[in-house]
Amino acid sequence: MTNYIVVKGTSGIGNRVFAVATGILYAQLSGRQLVVDWRDGSYSNSGTNLFFRYFDCPVAQSVEVLPATDSIYPTHWQNKLNRSLGSVINESGLSCYKDLSFDVSRLDYTETIIVLSAYTHKIGFMRPLFTGSASRFASMNNLEILQLVLQSNLSLKEDIRLQVEEFKREYFADYMIGVHIRYSDMKVPLSEVESSLASIIRSVKSKHPNYKIFVATDSQEVLSSFKQKFPVIISTNKWFSASGKRLHQNPEECEDLIQNGIEALVDLDLLAACDELLFASRSSFGLLSSMLMDKPQAIRHDIDTQKPLIKRVQLKLKNLAKKLKIGG
Known part of the structure; x- marks a missing residue:
């Protein structure tokens, strides 16, 4: 049985x-x-x-x-x-x-x-x-x-994997920096992302002058801002919430929920295909993309673990309070 x-x-x-x-x-x-x-x-x-x-x-x-x-x-x-x-x-x-x-x-x-x-x-x-x-x-x-x-x-699934491969062939450079920014309902400090990304670029551009940056985010506003500040950014064409809400579990705005999931998976796999990845492990999506990186020399930059211990503890307590609905 x-x-x-x-x-x-x-x-x-x-x-x-x-x-x-x-x-x-x-x-x-x-x-x-x-x-x-x-x-x-x-x-x-x-x-x-x-x-x-x-x-x-x-x-x-x-x-x-x-x-x-x-x-x-x-x-x-x-x-x-x-x-x-x-x-x-x-x-x-x-x-x-x-x-x-x-x-x-x-x-x-x-x-x-x-x-x-x-x-x-x-x-x-x-x-x-x-x-x-x-x-x-x-x-x-x-x-x-x-x-x-x-x-x-x-x-x-093969059709999703082929979308990933097609995007890589058309837009990826020889050296890729991936950046994941969760911002709709779990706001990663943008100033920390920008400063960390600038530091990564300084260490990369002499060895890899033709690098590109792949950004996956749930905020169209954040994507537009980063494209203005870092001109070598590429991203996939996907649906964004007009109200700024999170992309998943948003049936009120998203007309094609299945496609919404496919777009997330394409972003996930493209992040994992990069040579370096900047992410915040407080986001399961960012953490998962870092784990799926399979290049032997892949470099991971976790904004959350770069914080001093006291700030990491405060962040965990803040997130726990949100889940338990403690405070205002």
């Missing part, structure tokens, strides 16, 4: 991919069949499972394989597996993801179906499982494990 782990999609592309990576590793360690469910409507209004429109993942199957059963953990998901995480949270009054997710540090669940609900990876919580045949993971840090899992099991 087959047992299953279902990974529910939530939030943006980066969040979702990190959750899937957790599911892939847990499925390998537990012997369960991985099922990915991205029918929540963030990238489609039709109820389509968009994970399989965007990715090839040989170890994952879609929800159609799930049996009809009440043997589900957490029990909040009984008779609700076809629902989105957000709708179940709203209906149940639960305030935490953990109430709708199993504990990834355990392998002893007897239920046929266990559900993972997470907005980021849970690799750190899985460390008690890294024994015996899985002991090779014990000496690796979380990001190394994620990188290994994703690069071994996940790839873009």
Whole structure:
């Protein structure tokens, strides 16, 4: 009899991919069949499972394989597996993801179906499982494990990959500096991005005078500003919110949610194809793009880790307060 782990999609592309990576590793360690469910409507209004429109993942199957059963953990998901995480949270009054997710540090669940609900990876919580045949993971840090899992099991659909390759052939230079700027709902300090980028350019231009800068951002205003200040910037042609809201989970403004996801994935892969990348790891999208860089000499510049320790702690507390809705 087959047992299953279902990974529910939530939030943006980066969040979702990190959750899937957790599911892939847990499925390998537990012997369960991985099922990915991205029918929540963030990238489609039709109820389509968009994970399989965007990715090839040989170890994952879609929800159609799930049996009809009440043997589900957490029990909040009984008779609700076809629902989105957000709708179940709203209906149940639960305030935490953990109430709708199993504990990834355990392998002893007897239920046929266990559900993972997470907005980021849970690799750190899985460390008690890294024994015996899985002991090779014990000496690796979380990001190394994620990188290994994703690069071994996940790839873009061919049509999306071809869009990436076409853009690279037409616009990329011999040396590329990638910049990711999340600004709509998670404002990265632009002055820090500008000063860091200027520093990178000073170190690059003597060796690579024909360099270019690829910028991926969720703000058309930020993109226009950077193009005025750094004339060698290139970017993809994509949809922006006229009101300045975030690009994902914005069905009120975005007319083609599926294309919105494809545009995000193209940007993600182009960032990962650069020789150097400037990003802020507070953004799952920026962090994911840095992990997917596969050039041996790739250089990563994380604005958040460049801050003094006290500022990093203050930033984490500020972001935590936002999630918990503490303060004004």
